[in-house]
Amino acid sequence: MTHCPNCNEKIEEGFEVCWKCNYSLTEQKIIEFPDEDASSRNLNCLRCCVSMLYSGKFKFHEGVNPGVFGNIFEIFLNRESFDLYSCPKCGKIEFFRPLNK
Incomplete structure (x- = not known):
């Protein structure tokens, strides 16, 4: 085992x-090392093997807004966000x- 010259932490062989x-x-x-964020994923298209472009984070919800009570019933909706x-x-x-998230 060696020690790191910067912080003196043990470094295993190899x-x-x-x-x-x-x-x-x-x-x-x-x-x-660069930070991992959504736009740094390197993804290739499964069909044509071209690098895919990040288009942003999109938020979706299940359900409808039922008229006047739309804002009240919003708390019962399932919300999901996707890249x-x-x-x-x-x-x-x-x-x-x-x-x-």
């Missing part, structure tokens, strides 16, 4: 990056659960 501070033993610096991706080549659309 690992090149400290799990605690992201210090790379081979590059001798802290590596910045929408579309293929620029064939037009296929896919929905995914958001990574962060």
Whole structure:
């Protein structure tokens, strides 16, 4: 076992990056990893293998607004939100659960 020169955490044999501070033993610096958000997913279309485009987060609800009491009955509706991706080549659309709600 080795120790991280940056934070002194134990690093098991075979690992090149400290799990605690992201210090790379081979590059001798802290590596910045990009944050995972919805637009950073790398998805390919299942039909034509083209990279899909993130179109945003869409919110849907089940049910209808029954007239005057529409606002009151809104609390009983099931609401879901999904990330929408579309293929620029064939037009296929896919929905995914958001990574962060």
